[in-house]
Amino acid sequence: MDREFFRCDTLNELFNIGVKRAADMLSEIVHRKVSLQIPKIMVSESEEKRLKLGEQFSGPFDGALMVSTISFQNSLNGKANLIFPADKIKKLVALCSAEGIFPPEDIAFTDVDFDVVREIGNIILNCILGEISNLVDLHLVYDLPRVVVYNRIDFNQDIGREKDHSVMILFVTFLIDNTEIEGAVIIDLAVESYRDLLRLLDGIEAGI
Amino acid sequence: MRFGGFATTMACVLIVDDSVFSQKVTANLLQKAMYGENIAISFASNGEEGLLKFRALKPDYMFIDLLMPKLSGTQLIREVQKEGKTKIIVVTADIQKRIREEMEKRHVFAFVNKPLNDEKMRLLCGRMIRNDRSGSRVLSL
Numbered sequence: 001m002d003r004e005f006f007r008c009d010t011l012n013e014l015f016n017i018g019v020k021r022a023a024d025m026l027s028e029i030v031h032r033k034v035s036l037q038i039p040k041i042m043v044s045e046s047e048e049k050r051l052k053l054g055e056q057f058s059g060p061f062d063g064a065l066m067v068s069t070i071s072f073q074n075s076l077n078g079k080a081n082l083i084f085p086a087d088k089i090k091k092l093v094a095l096c097s098a099e100g101i102f103p104p105e106d107i108a109f110t111d112v113d114f115d116v117v118r119e120i121g122n123i124i125l126n127c128i129l130g131e132i133s134n135l136v137d138l139h140l141v142y143d144l145p146r147v148v149v150y151n152r153i154d155f156n157q158d159i160g161r162e163k164d165h166s167v168m169i170l171f172v173t174f175l176i177d178n179t180e181i182e183g184a185v186i187i188d189l190a191v192e193s194y195r196d197l198l199r200l201l202d203g204i205e206a207g208i
Numbered sequence: 209m210r211f212g213g214f215a216t217t218m219a220c221v222l223i224v225d226d227s228v229f230s231q232k233v234t235a236n237l238l239q240k241a242m243y244g245e246n247i248a249i250s251f252a253s254n255g256e257e258g259l260l261k262f263r264a265l266k267p268d269y270m271f272i273d274l275l276m277p278k279l280s281g282t283q284l285i286r287e288v289q290k291e292g293k294t295k296i297i298v299v300t301a302d303i304q305k306r307i308r309e310e311m312e313k314r315h316v317f318a319f320v321n322k323p324l325n326d327e328k329m330r331l332l333c334g335r336m337i338r339n340d341r342s343g344s345r346v347l348s349l
Contacts, residue, residue: 021303028325029233096229112229119227122275123301123322130303139306144226144277 006205007198012041014135015170018128019185025123026174030095035175044167060085060182065153066109068121070145072129075138076197078165078189080129082121086149088181089113095176096120109149118147128185136200166194219247219336222267224258224284225299226276230322234271234299237324241333255279259287267294269317269336274300274307285314297332299324308348318347 019038027034064086071079084092089109093116122145133140168187173180189197221238225231231251238249250265252258256278262270270288274281281298288294295317300307303321311319318332328349335347 025323028323115227116229119229119301119322122227126301126303133304133306140304142275142302144275 003202003205007201008041008043010201010204011043011168014132015041015128015168015185018131019124019170019172021131022124022127023174025127026120026176029120029123030176032095032176037173037175038170042169044169060088061153061184063087063152065150066117066147067150067153068117068125068145068147070122070125070129071143072140073143074141075133076140076189076193078187078193080125081186081188082124083153083184083186084117085182088179089117091179092120092176092181093117095179114147118145121145121147125185128187132197136197136204138200164191165189166191217246219245219269220250220265220267221247221269221271222250222252222258222261222265222294223271224252224255224261224276224281225271225273226254227273228253230273230299234324237326237329238271238333240326241329242337245337255281255284258284262288262292262294266292269295269297271297271299274298274302282310285311285316289314295336312346312348316346318349320349 016038019036023034023036061083066084066086066089068082068084069079086109090113093113096116097112125145126142129140129142132138166189168189170185172183172185174183175181223231223234223238225234231253235249235251238247250261250267252261255276258270258272258276259279261267262284272281272284272288276284279287281300285296285298288296296314297318297320298311298316299320299322301322308319318335320328320332331349332347
């Protein structure tokens with residue numbers, strides 16, 4: 001099997017398992033069925049690819065965004081981000097808190113909103129990173145998760161300038177009842193860590 | 209010993225988690241699963257506060273998140289195990305096998321991956337009520 005194909009296929013599979021597990025967990029939190037649409041993973045290695053990736057962020061990601069981030073070290077160095085359009089956050093929090101009341105979307109974010117998104121981000125990102133870690137037998141040490149609201153993110157600029165990093169992006173749409181919540185997971189790995197990860201995936205292919 | 213036949217004696221539980229959302233989820237599920245039982249629940253929002261409340265309350269059980277500010281869950285567990293016989297239930301989003309194995313080596317009472325749900329809490333409470341360690345095996349959920 002072509003090595004590039006195998007790497008891509010394995011990363012796709014790992015992310016799919018992680019996101020599926022994350023959706024199951026989200027379903028347990030909101031006590032509702034959570035459906036999922038996951039397109040393929042996109043990876044940036046060259047500058048040209050990085051710029052193309054930035055262009056993928058349009059539509060729901062054009063406005064204000066809430067970003068939940070976990071940094072990790074040890075076997076791999078990098079950070080994982082879960083991005084939700086800010087206008088969907090109130091709905092997500094209402095679903096999680098079982099109140100089921102959707103407040104007007106222009107109300108400012110509260111500490112409760114931040115707390116819920118931090119915790120959900122923590123659970124979802126841990127699912128994805130944990131699956132990778134378990135498959136290739138790594139040990140990741142996490143920093144405290146944090147949540148930041150951005151009025152707008154210029155993804156072209158942000159992804160494009162990360163020259164010493166490889167960025168993996170996954171667009172995920174959660175469908176909770178009739179509420180569609182588009183999100184994106186961005187895993188930003190130091191180049192050396194990305195190479196280490198690929199070496200470990202190659203080891204799986206070689207049966208090591 | 210409180211619990212293990214309970215209803216007449218008050219069992220003390222301390223929930224240590226930096227997320228108020230998770231504190232509430234844990235407490236609600238615990239109250240539901242322990243309905244009719246005599247149970248007092250206290251909260252702490254970081255490891256340091258958890259240690260202070262542990263020393264003040266000497267709880268029977270502690271639910272401890274691993275990733276917390278000021279004093280991590282792992283450090284808190286170390287201190288609690290040094291100082292008392294409180295049974296520890298680790299509740300974490302971390303699904304790494306190594307973390308689970310590390311906690312099993314520490315002989316915690318149970319290791320639970322977030323999110324907690326009715327089924328996990330029911331199994332956990334069943335064991336708490338029976339005060340059952342099933343030998344040295346850690347309950348893993």
